[in-house]
Amino acid sequence: MNQISRPLLLAMVLLVCSGLSWSQATQPLLSESFEAGQSLPNGWTLQTWQPDVSRAEVQAGAAADGQQMLHINSSKPNHARVNYTVPVQANQIYLLQAKVKARGANADKLAAVIGVEGVYDASETVRDDQQWQLRELYIKSNDAESMTLLFGLGHFGNENQGDAWFDAISLTQVDAIPAGAKVIELPRKQAEQTQQANAAPPSLAESGKATPWLTVIGAALVLSVLIVAGAFALARRHQGANQ
Template identity: 25%
Template sequence: MQFIFSSSVFAQGENLVRNPGFEEGTTESLHFWQTDCWEKSAGTTEFFIDETEYHSGSKSACIINNKENDSRYKQPIKVKGNTYYRMSCWVKTENVGTETKGANISIDGSLETSRDISETSNGWEYVELYGKTSPNQETFVLTIGLGGYGNINTGKIWIDDVEVVELDSLPPGKTAVNMDPSYSGGDNQNTSENNGSKGLLMLGAVIFFILFLCIIFITLFKDKIPALNAKSNAKTNESKSATQNINNDDEKWIKVKFDKTDFAIMGVMTLIYLVIALYNLGDFKVPTTSWEPTLPGEYFTIDLGKETTLSRIYYYSGLGSTKYNPHSKLRVEYLDENQTSNILQLSRRKIYSYGNFSTQHR
């Protein structure tokens, strides 16, 4: 008896899209896909699974823009850095406007799209887009929809058989778009940014250390520095004169004064505590282990080793990685005789929370 926990499956040469034909799930709970649109008012756009129109299988995804809108289905895909990919799908359109972008495939955050299909298409049409990832890119968000950035449109489209495939090289005559909208530099941009951040931290640490040494130096050698020594003697004489004028009633009060030595000691203690606190604070990354998928494309398998009844599964939602997918989902599958069946799909909306769900599998 085996259970597979995954957020998608990654393998060389295969389709990286999960649920590419929209066969799994329902309109209310479509597996692996999210919907998004620019204008979210009621009645503007409809998203649903259509069982009467499909390119293959028995279902397709449908979008109806009753009013002008930019609407699309989205899915985060795990990729490799500095690699070419082909993104493609089959679309069908009905009464789509021609003044702006029609049905197209694109990358979230990018203005680049495939060729778009407008008006009423003559059956299903194939669209594709080639792209290349940035040096350190791990994921991107694939989008397929009606309209685009600055291109709102009306009409009805169907989407089916979506593919994202890794390529060894770019086919002749094809142009690759940038698959990382946040990346615009050369291969060393990320390294330079990291080095710049580290440089600023090092500079701050050096300045703090120099100031700390200055305080210690002044504290230890103030008697040997003429300027400081003269000021110290003047303050001492003033203090003696003031002391002689204190009334007997005031002599019972003890006056506490902090000198530079005290401040130096407090500074050292604060610095020590700060270093320890920063070390214990850690970072915002969740370690990738065999028990914890952290990005789309990571999964693990649990083999119970014997026949048993599983009645409840507990899960913990930590901080995780939300760089490319703020509403990540966890999918639980049951593997039996090389066949998998979906048990549950969890949407992670909270962080640092425990939960559980009941199931009956043997």
């Protein structure tokens, strides 16, 4: 009996340990359904391109998860989004998911989207409120240490109006990206430094030549020295002749 129970016990222990390991590996870094209160959760902030046009709130109703959801309204075309910043590890892959609805947006611009602040690309847009639609976005962190998630109505260069709702938001670190998935990459720090270096004006040593105004000043100084020296020489000659 003991000889049979020991292998079974060992197998059960291994199964439990592997289950715990899997649970820890797939535990979301962010899970938000806006059920904790009537206002935006701590750290969630509204950002807009045009002031006094858009608002964001936690709204009660037929949510995707629970009884409340994030609601954004813009009375005029605007780029309005609610941001939340999370720490990330370098060279990892993250999956951002959210249930999304929208209503009243113009058809020629992006409506409700999820994305990352500072990255032009975003998820596929949602335009109607017939049912909640799942949007997924795979994010390559590159060398970033944090990223600011956005849940927006309209986007960069795609100002829009109407209403957008978001719920059941999660961010999870994953091992791979499935074929056909929507993928964005966070900007690399080295690329930003290179762009800044290229944008900086070259120094005189780097350019190998002085600027025009420095050339003029230098010529004027040389001419002044020659004039003073000539005047001094003439004065000495005149003094010698008088003697």
